[in-house]
Amino acid sequence: MASTSDPAQITEETSEATPSELQQNSIPTISVLFASSSLSLSAISPQFSFPHSPPKKQPIYKLPTKPSSSPSFSSFSCLSLSSSVSLPPPKLTSLRPAFSPTTLIAPIPLFPRRPLDPSGGAALRRVSIVWFRCDLRLSDNECFNAANDESMSVLPVYCFDPRDYGKSSSGFDKTGPYRAKFMLGCVANLRENLRARGSDLIVRFGRPEEVLVEMAKAIGADACFAHREVSKDEVGTEERIEATMKEEGVDVKYFWGGSLFHVDDLPFGLEDMPTTYCGFQEKVKALEVRKTIDALHQLKGLPKRGDVEPGDIPSLVDLGFNQSATVAQDGKPAAYNSLVGGETEAIERLQKYSSECQAYQNKGSSTSFFGADFSCKISPWLTSGCISPRSIFHELKKATSGAFSVASKQKDRVCSSSSGAGLDWWTCELMWRDFFRFITRKYNSSKAAKPDNSPATACTGALS
Structure with a gap:
């Protein structure tokens, strides 16, 4: 062999x-x-x-x-x-580290792929920040829903801006103790609702343009979502945040959600905003109010990178108030001290008021206003964004079997405060609120065309 x-x-x-x-x-x-x-x-x-x-x-x-x-x-x-x-x-040089246990499977890319079509499922962002401002709610919140739809993880943040507290140049409180206590309740309720859905609320005391940039660096954020506001100081803060985020390569996406009508649905640009309420009402009376957006039941989790601590909600003392700031002279709590802030309380109040309106309608009553002292007393929750104007509109429209219209066919009934016939007056109040928000945004927007010098006025007899 x-x-x-x-x-x-x-x-x-x-x-x-x-x-x-x-x-x-x-x-x-x-x-x-x-x-x-x-x-x-x-x-x-x-x-x-x-x-x-x-x-x-x-x-x-x-x-x-x-x-x-x-x-x-x-x-x-x-x-x-x-x-x-x-x-x-x-x-x-062409090899990449493999994250898969078998080499037959393509390795996971280090960065998400972003196709040209942002609506595609592969266009998800890795991490996004949601900056809560005057929109302390989960229902009918287009900004928060969009962040959850477009991101793999979301970091909700609320900042107690020190510029909103303390004394003004005139010696008055920029934020009074009762409003501050109410806002603390709103933030606490928002955190509870987020935690119940698998998320959390990061609370910080500091300037948003500084806090948000630090958060973006810590977690490697791709985008920052927020609702636009209208006042001069708020618009200035938005511009500073856009500038600092741009340096870090973070996209800033703003939404509109604080009015009855959406700014994109207006039949005119903000630079052509009518300076009188009657002119505004005449142009928007044919508009349809958008439907509300349901709150998400399950939210995206917090980003794992950065180990960001949720933080404690400050107390009145932390905001610069005394312990006895909300106590009356007789030693008893003041009347306004009993208001409970938050979306949960706002929804309960609206539903109670809606049931009362429906009961009066079934009795054939022609009373214009219902509720305690002929008012729903929901303004504090509406101002802080615990509930949206669209939610109020559609809830009352449902309670009145669709008889709740955007604008009355009789023009004088809408523009005159003495003509509160039925629930149409509620529409008038919400439209007045829209008018002032849009006109404020018109004169405070740096991107808008230079407006005329004519002052914003109301119709004769509108505010008697």
Whole structure:
């Protein structure tokens, strides 16, 4: 028996083999060959691997017709044959670290892919910040819903801006103790509602343009979502945040959600905003009020990077007030101290008021106002954004069987405060609120065209 280490003997025996025998014996040996090649190349790159089937252009190796009984044949021949294979060296610069346990699966990219179509499912952002301002609610909150739809994780943030507290140049409180206590309740309720849905609220005391940038750096945020506001100071804060976020490569997306009518639905641009309420009412009376947006039941979790602490909600003392700031002179709590802030309380009040309106309507009463002292007393919650004007409109419209219209057909009934016929007066109040928000935004928007010098006035007799 010839030695298996003799190459000439291997070639001679192979030449005498029939094609069928060669085919039967080549398959298992080639498999071993590729296994040994794969092991030798794995030292170069953990991601390099051979496919399950051999390439089309594979060199033909001359193998023995009969397997040898020597135990050293397979190991020696594999080593000699694998070393004779000529393969191009892999390009190390093109290799990426593999996150998958098997190299047959494509590795996860380090950064999310962003196609040209932002509506695609692959356009999800990794981390987004939602900056809560005067929109301390989850229902009918387009900004918060959009952030959850477009992101893999969301960080809700609320900032107690020190510029909103303390004394003004005139010596008055910028924020009184009763309003401050109410806002603390609104923020606390928002945190409870977020935690009940799998998220949380990050609370900080500081300037938003500083706090939000630090948060974005810590968690590697891709975008910041927020609702636009209208006053001069608020618009200035928005511009500073856009400037600082742009330096960090973070997109800032603003939404509109504090009015009955959406700013994009107005039949005119803000630079052409009428300066009288009657002119405004005449142009928008044919508009439809958008439907409300339901609150999400399950929210995206907080980002794992950064280990951001939720933070404590400050007390009145932390905001610069005395312990006795909300106590009357007789030592008893003041009347306004009993108001409970938050979206939960706002929804309960609206539903109670709506039921009362429906009961009066079923009795055929023509009373214009219902509720305690002929008022729903929901203004504090509406101002802080615990409930939206659209939610109020649609809830009362449902309670009155659709008789609640956007604007009365009789023009004088809408523009005159003495003509509160039925629930149409509620629409008038919400439209007045829209008028002042839009006109304020018109004169405080740096991007809008230079407005005329005519002052914003009301119709004759509108405010008697």
